[in-house]
Amino acid sequence: MYPNLYYAFKDLFGLEIPLLKLFQTFGFFVAIAFLAAAYVLTQELKRREKLGWLKGVQEKVLEGQPATNPEIIVNAIVGFILGFKILGLFFQWDTAMQDFQGYIMSGQGSWPAGILLAAAFGGYKIYKRQQTIKNTQQKEKIVTVMPHQRVPDFTVMAAIAGLIGAKIFHNLENWNDFIANPVEALLSFSGLTFYGGLIVAAIVIINYARKKKINIRQLIDSAAPALMLAYGIGRMGCHFSGDGDWGIYNSAYATDSVGKVVKVAPAQFSAEVERNSAFFLNQYPSLDKIPHAAFEKPASLGFMPDWFFAYGYPHNVVREGVQMAGCDGQYCKVLPIAVYPTPLYEIIACIGLFLVLWAIRKRITVPGVIFGIYLVMNGVERFFIEKIRVNTKYNIFGFHPTQAEIISALMVIGGLALIWYCRKNNNSTATAVS
Known part of the structure; x- marks a missing residue:
């Protein structure tokens, strides 16, 4: 197993690069999962835009607008964190390298470096504001924003909302551990429930898409292959780091x-x-x-x-x-x-299911059906893998399902219902309501 990339490079290539201890294997694969999903989603949205199934929305953009005070404050905060933790790392290298994760989550760091970088980042933003006010003229411009151009927004929202949802559902599933040490349970890098992240991120993104007048059914159909791929790559992080998410x-x-x-x-x-x-x-x-x-x-x-x-x-x-x-x-x-090694099984299953979704996406034109198929596939896969995974079991009328089994069963039912509803109420792919 490779707790971080230092161990991976040492084992695979015989190279010992201490700086790679900064990059956790699990986090590396999560980042790759987000990038891969963003790429796949962008390509599918562009395809549906060319077919006329997704339309752009006109928005007013104010050009020549100087940086606001909140932007300056955020810039200074980012500078402080980078200075305090990253630059501080070089002043406490030996201690931090022994337990990098503990260092990141602790109060250790360099206050002078943090203050210095906060002043530099904030000062630069103030300087750019003054230059903008001096050299440019504010004016309104009407631009057409296509759905694929909002993928960066989707990605950021999915990352933040997904992390929050994954933590909430994990702690609900492991309530006793949370009560025993709530701070560690909330701040630790381990303990993330995929379905919790998926549910919360979906709520946030769908709400955002409605505000931006994006056809919801076309959007979720576009996202289905990307979600399956992201799950498979994310499981690589679980397996290769050995994060405890294994079977019985x-x-x-x-x-x-x-x-x-x-x-x-x-x-x-x-x-x-x-x-x-x-x-x-x-x-x-x-x-x-x-x-x-x-x-x-x-x-x-x-x-x-x-x-x-x-x-x-x-x-x-x-x-x-x-x-x-x-x-x-x-x-x-x-x-x-x-x-x-259940993560390994899920890697194989989900990459395979991604290829299936990618292959059939052009053949199925009823909006919402592809996402329904994704829900069924993902739910069935997870339901059966739970049979050999270690998870907290609930007692419901004599049955003892896990949280994931309950959610995956609901996903299968919901997916079948969505497929039936979309096919029954479909008039044409171009006029499908959102």
Whole structure:
């Protein structure tokens, strides 16, 4: 596993570049996911604009407008954060590099560097305002803004609203952990629920699109392939960093002291559990409550590696597991019993589903249907992967679903309902109401 890009470059290329410790693997893939989704969404919006299914909106733009006081303040705040944390990093390099995430979330930094950069950023904005007032003349201009030109706005809103929603839903699902330490639960980089982010981001973006008079059904159809792709790439961040978002234990496999997966018999599994009882009892009330299911690689799939069926996530970023032999440093833990690598399964499934959506998007012309298909696909995929994932279960009339199972079931029902409604009420693709 690669907690940050330093470990990735060291393992893959034999290069040790300390500066790469600044870039967390999970955050790197999340950024790639947003960029890839933005690109795919832009291309699909442009296609639908050419077909006349999406129209531009005329807006008044004030040219020659100087920077406002709030803009100057925001600029100064950005400068302070960069100076306090980024420049401060060079004054506390050794301490920060031992636990970069802890450094970022702490009160450590350089006050002089923060104040200096705040003054520089704010002062530059003031200077530009004075130059604008002096050299330009304010005038109104009418411009036509096409939907694809609003993708940067969609991306920023999705990032902010998605993060807030993911945190809210995760803490609702893990309420006891939140109550025990609310500050860490809110500020930590781990603990994000995809569906929470999707729901909150969707509400914010749809509300924004209505205000900008964008056809909602065409917009969500355009977004469907992008959302599936983003989810698949985001799961790469989960898998390659080892963020704890893995499956239940595969009791047919254990891991050795250096993290290699090895097959074990049922009796050996029990022995491994007893040997690592301190680790397991820290998470479960008793050893017989450990979620596990044995599945050994079939002989017909002998060409596939064992880690496809069970993985110990050595060097995981959440530092969960037991100490690895011969390893010194911050990330030296491996799970004593291998788990199902569910993020890997979701990467394969979601990239495949993205290709399906991308292939059928030109054939289905009824607005809203593509998004309905996306909801069904995503819901089915997540519902079944939950069967081998570790999550909090609820007790609802004798049933014990997880939060994701509930939401994914509702997505399937909602997707089928949306497909039926859109097909039933469709008059033509060009006149579809939003």
